[in-house]
Amino acid sequence: MSDSSAHVEVRDVRFRRGERLIYDGLNVSFPRGRITAIMGPSGTGKTTLLRMIGGQLKADSGEVLVNGGDVGRMSRNELLALRRDKMGMLFQTSGLFTDLSVFENVAFPLRVHTDLPEAMIRDLVLMKLEAVGLRGARDLFPAELSGGMVRRVALARSIAMDPELIMYDEPFTGLDPISMGMILRLIKGLNEALGLTSLLVSHDVEESCQIADFLCIVSGGKVIGFGTPDELRNGDNAEVRQFLNGDPDGPVPFHYPADDYRQDLLTGVK
Amino acid sequence: MVSQIRSLGRYGVESIQSIGRAGMLFAQSVTWGGPGSAGFRDLIRQIYSVGVRSLSIIIVAGFFVGMVLALQGYNILVKFGSVSALGTMVSLTLLRELGPVMAALLFAGRAGSALTAEIGLMKATEQLSAMEMMGVDPLKRVVTPRLWAGVISVPVLALLFSTVGIWGGAFVAVDLLGLYDGAYWSNMANTVTFYEDVVKGLIKASVFGLVVTWIAVYQGYDSAPTSEGIGKATTQTVVISSLAVLGLDFVLTAVMLGGV
Numbered sequence: 001m002s003d004s005s006a007h008v009e010v011r012d013v014r015f016r017r018g019e020r021l022i023y024d025g026l027n028v029s030f031p032r033g034r035i036t037a038i039m040g041p042s043g044t045g046k047t048t049l050l051r052m053i054g055g056q057l058k059a060d061s062g063e064v065l066v067n068g069g070d071v072g073r074m075s076r077n078e079l080l081a082l083r084r085d086k087m088g089m090l091f092q093t094s095g096l097f098t099d100l101s102v103f104e105n106v107a108f109p110l111r112v113h114t115d116l117p118e119a120m121i122r123d124l125v126l127m128k129l130e131a132v133g134l135r136g137a138r139d140l141f142p143a144e145l146s147g148g149m150v151r152r153v154a155l156a157r158s159i160a161m162d163p164e165l166i167m168y169d170e171p172f173t174g175l176d177p178i179s180m181g182m183i184l185r186l187i188k189g190l191n192e193a194l195g196l197t198s199l200l201v202s203h204d205v206e207e208s209c210q211i212a213d214f215l216c217i218v219s220g221g222k223v224i225g226f227g228t229p230d231e232l233r234n235g236d237n238a239e240v241r242q243f244l245n246g247d248p249d250g251p252v253p254f255h256y257p258a259d260d261y262r263q264d265l266l267t268g269v270k
Numbered sequence: 271m272v273s274q275i276r277s278l279g280r281y282g283v284e285s286i287q288s289i290g291r292a293g294m295l296f297a298q299s300v301t302w303g304g305p306g307s308a309g310f311r312d313l314i315r316q317i318y319s320v321g322v323r324s325l326s327i328i329i330v331a332g333f334f335v336g337m338v339l340a341l342q343g344y345n346i347l348v349k350f351g352s353v354s355a356l357g358t359m360v361s362l363t364l365l366r367e368l369g370p371v372m373a374a375l376l377f378a379g380r381a382g383s384a385l386t387a388e389i390g391l392m393k394a395t396e397q398l399s400a401m402e403m404m405g406v407d408p409l410k411r412v413v414t415p416r417l418w419a420g421v422i423s424v425p426v427l428a429l430l431f432s433t434v435g436i437w438g439g440a441f442v443a444v445d446l447l448g449l450y451d452g453a454y455w456s457n458m459a460n461t462v463t464f465y466e467d468v469v470k471g472l473i474k475a476s477v478f479g480l481v482v483t484w485i486a487v488y489q490g491y492d493s494a495p496t497s498e499g500i501g502k503a504t505t506q507t508v509v510i511s512s513l514a515v516l517g518l519d520f521v522l523t524a525v526m527l528g529g530v
Contacts, residue, residue, distance in 0.1 A: 054403055076407070080305045084405025095400030109404045112306040112411075154400075161404070 007032040013062035024221040037212035088158030088166040096142040103138040128156040148179025299413040306406030312415040320381035321423030332431035336438025357458035360439035369432035374478035378511040382486035389490025390500035420483025428475035
């Protein structure tokens with residue numbers, strides 16, 4: 001892929017949280033109009049990466065370019081405008097407003113950002129809800145929905161303003177197989193129908209490989225593999241293969257670093 | 271020893287950082303306007319939820335405080351043969367001190383803690399993050415109307431507290447203890463002044479309202495997004511804002527009386 005087709009580009013990013021260095025010279029670019037799954041062991045900062053792209057966290061150094069503009073250097077209002085017009089994000093816990101009905105949740109960005117007449121807002125909201133199959137649930141409140149439905153409503157809300165880029169943070173966790181299948185189909189369908197650039201953070205290798213055009217494997221603060229699922233599966237990077245196959249031991253050790261086991265047992269000191 | 275000094279230093283630095291964050295939150299949320307800012311309707315809704323819903327506790331508490339004041343006052347004044355000053359005593363105590371202070375303390379417990387918990391939960395469930403990612407500034411959308419609702423509600427609640435308290439005092443003094451009602455009311459009318467007593471009390475109450483709500487929204491916004499964090503923040507709201515009200519009360523009284 002050439003650079004001109006990159007929608008999001010991360011250049012030489014370092015990010016530190018407290019004492020821990022999470023990213024040390026991260027370089028990656030995400031192609032426009034494709035689904036890229038960002039995968040890696042827990043705690044490698046995949047969600048952090050999404051939040052840096054969304055501008056909610058700032059990198060300590062380096063650049064995060066969205067459409068060529070550096071998110072880290074934008075003012076508060078520029079950032080809000082970028083997010084309003086160009087970005088959508090689906091959060092792990094969905095972030096639905098619990099005091100608003102399903103309809104009002106999806107209508108929220110439209111009401112806040114546009115002066116559209118009520119009839120048009122109604123049509124738009126119903127179209128978005130129809131796309132996720134929940135037009136009939138418009139009068140329910142988030143507390144009355146199942147986990148899968150909550151996520152579909154949140155998805156409808158994040159596409160309400162027709163973004164170009166949508167980020168999914170762990171969209172499959174805690175879902176039953178049927179709901180998971182629905183979400184998978186929706187992500188793929190939205191990507192194809194609207195040409196959205198989709199970034200997907202997930203642990204679920206099988207599901208992600210089904211729909212992702214590219215996989216981006218992050219570990220130890222760096223990208224250790226980027227390519228199509230098949231390329232990576234058959235590639236020569238042992239750590240990438242270990243991750244994709246789910247082997248318990250390999251380049252990523254099963255044991256947390258420790259002193260010699262035998263020594264440890266014999267010394268008897270705590 | 272060294273570690274104790276270190277932890278003391280860390281505590282100091284963290285406290286100053288926290289004050290700084292609270293100041294930034296205030297500066298960014300005190301004005302209206304900006305992307306996705308809250309509107310007049312949101313303000314009204316918040317006044318309803320923090321102000322109107324505090325009415326019952328304010329009215330009941332005010333009535334009892336007034337009754338106790340009259341009972342205690344009567345028993346003291348009767349020794350000096352000056353029970354006719356009872357109305358003055360009850361009304362001045364309420365208007366100048368107990369109305370604003372008690373209303374603010376009750377408000378901190380009833381509405382402040384609820385504000386903290388609400389905002390803390392919105393943060394923990396990523397509602398605030400979701401808002402940000404939709405291009406809406408949560409400070410303007412969530413914090414601003416709540417802050418102003420507090421500033422507007424507390425003076426009104428304080429005035430209601432004093433009014434009901436004066437009635438409560440009259441109920442005990444006139445109806446139960448048999449004081450001549452003309453003495454209770456006319457001495458009050460002769461001594462209470464609008465500016466010195468009522469307006470200054472309302473200024474106090476407005477300041478208390480601002481401080482209590484500010485502490486409440488800050489604690490919620492800054493809370494750790496866990497159930498433990500929200501519990502701690504809610505407690506902090508009540509403790510810090512109660513102390514702040516009592517401390518500020520002395521400062522404001524001293525300034526207004528001009529005696530210090």
